[in-house]
Amino acid sequence: MQKVNIAAKLATFNDHWQPRIVGELNGQHVKLVKLDGEFVWHHHADEDELFLVLDGHLTIHLRDHVVELDAGEFFIVPRGVEHKPVAAREAHVLLLEPATTLNTGNVRNDLTVDHPARI
């Protein structure tokens, strides 16, 4: 039962593609992550995933189109939909997704984070 200051949480880490858990409610995790570069194509079979850009610009590639997000914009990737996040420069993003969500979805590689840290 403590408030969360998003900027203060973001200031505690500098690595990329390593989501941190900053809140939990109704079985969902609120996460913060810094993105830079290109992620991997993946999907989440049973989980919808929200990307809210806090700073910078995020491109979410879908198989049939591309979503461009500036700060203050969010997009919900429905379960089962393949997507690939790309940030040409560092972007700060708030994620909302079920606590069961693996960042790389159906893919396992060097970017997979099995147990995101709570900060």
Add this chain to the structure above:
Amino acid sequence: MQKVNIAAKLATFNDHWQPRIVGELNGQHVKLVKLDGEFVWHHHADEDELFLVLDGHLTIHLRDHVVELDAGEFFIVPRGVEHKPVAAREAHVLLLEPATTLNTGNVRNDLTVDHPARI
């Protein structure tokens, strides 16, 4: 499958304490609301509720303490916990809560919104 620009959505309404649904995922609603003044004490028996301040300042009264939120800060009110949001001046807030959530929780009065609009 469309992105949401939060500022653009907020520009479409000016009333207070009337949440709008702007997204849905995993049985949760993302809502935007403009607050001004004092709400009613209430709780949600089965729903945790997240308040993220986008603009302005929000005071969430709990029975044993008070949480002060500036823009960029959020607080999760756990299910069952009585709370009373107060905004001394207009504040813009993003809410995240289960789709089943009634804004006034266990209370029914003039502020109750049974069917929030989707915008």
